[in-house]
Amino acid sequence: MFRYDLVAVDVDGTLIDDAFRVPPKTRAILREIHAAGIVVVLATGRNPSGTVPLLSEIGISGPLIVHNGAFVFDPATGREFLTLALGRSRLPDLFRFAREHGLHYDVNTTYHLYVDALIASEMAALYEAYYAKPLVVADWSEVTEPVVKVTMIGSEAHVDRIFPEAVRAFPEYRVLRSGETYIDVVHPEANKGAGLKAVAAAYGIPLSRTMAIGNYYNDLEMFAVADFAVAMANSPEEVKRRADAVTASNNEEGVYLAILRYVLGDDPAGRETI
Numbered sequence: 001m002f003r004y005d006l007v008a009v010d011v012d013g014t015l016i017d018d019a020f021r022v023p024p025k026t027r028a029i030l031r032e033i034h035a036a037g038i039v040v041v042l043a044t045g046r047n048p049s050g051t052v053p054l055l056s057e058i059g060i061s062g063p064l065i066v067h068n069g070a071f072v073f074d075p076a077t078g079r080e081f082l083t084l085a086l087g088r089s090r091l092p093d094l095f096r097f098a099r100e101h102g103l104h105y106d107v108n109t110t111y112h113l114y115v116d117a118l119i120a121s122e123m124a125a126l127y128e129a130y131y132a133k134p135l136v137v138a139d140w141s142e143v144t145e146p147v148v149k150v151t152m153i154g155s156e157a158h159v160d161r162i163f164p165e166a167v168r169a170f171p172e173y174r175v176l177r178s179g180e181t182y183i184d185v186v187h188p189e190a191n192k193g194a195g196l197k198a199v200a201a202a203y204g205i206p207l208s209r210t211m212a213i214g215n216y217y218n219d220l221e222m223f224a225v226a227d228f229a230v231a232m233a234n235s236p237e238e239v240k241r242r243a244d245a246v247t248a249s250n251n252e253e254g255v256y257l258a259i260l261r262y263v264l265g266d267d268p269a270g271r272e273t274i
Contacts, residue, residue: 002038004263006205008065008196008222009255010214011044011051012179014232017251020129025256027058033263034060041065041199043192043212043222045178047108047149048075050130063202065195068178068218070148070186071110072195082198083110084187085146086173094150094185095140097169101162103152103183106134109145116140123153149186156180178218193221213258215239215250230258 009015009030016022034040043065044051051064052075063074063081072082091107095116098105104123107114113127115134127134137143154162159181166183167175174191178184192214200207212219212226215235223229223242231243232254240246245262248254260266 002033002036002263003265004038004211004228005209006039006041006196006200006203006211007033007259007263008041008043008192008199008210008212008226010192010212010216010219010222011042011046011054013215013234013250014213014219015042015054015250015255022054022057023251023253023256025253029256029259031059033259034062038263039063039199039203039205041196043069043195043214043219045149045151045182045184045218046130047113047132048073048111049113050132053131063199065192065199067108067110067149068176068184068186068190069192069195069221070190072198073110079202080110081202082195083146083148084190084194085148086150086185086187088147090170090172091140091147091150094170097166098150098152101152101154101165102158103154103162105150105152107140107143107147108149108151109143109147112145114140114143126153148190149184151178152183152185153181159183176218177216179216184218191221192219193223193225196222196225211262213247213255228262230262 045068061076065072070084073080113134114137173185174188208227210226211228212222213230215232229243230245230247231240233249247258
């Protein structure tokens, strides 16, 4: 009898290491619990194109919480569990804010990512690392799909300075840090916790049978919803304090160790060759 029927795993800083790879033991244990019937959910600020390839890399299928909870779907079946779109009235103000503060920005619909100009080489490399494939548009009126997220990107120090101002400037949206260099703007009700609730309800799994693993502030709502929350060793101290347990870092197979201990109830020393 497994301790949990659903395991939600953040991606960047959690599932993948600093070289953007899923470590081998983590990959193997996710396949193991998926084959045993446990629902594995990747929960991320990424868009679908940056997340779906990870399912293939691991060798599993299942639902995804993307855009920091603004969109929840199953890529294998096309089933959509939750979509929380931004209103369009203040999108021009968001774009203006980003330009005035020297931040690169992109626009995410449910399935696609758009930019309004050719991107610098360093940004192109960043998008490639995240499997993202931005589409260039000359006029935002060309984008007719629901817009679920706007992301602004800059250096960590610059984003540190700008973030409080962005929160004050757009009170009707949820403005959050999804990483040291990212500011995400989403629907006020969008978060990974809401996404976890949507997936659990769709699969008929009580929240008391769910576990979440993450490493950053945008994982805290998911921590609050799940029965058991595990923070990575590379998490900020506040995130660690809000978790029920702390595992090893993303470079030290922390997800593998957390699943082994808290889902399977195994002794890590007995699984060294997995």
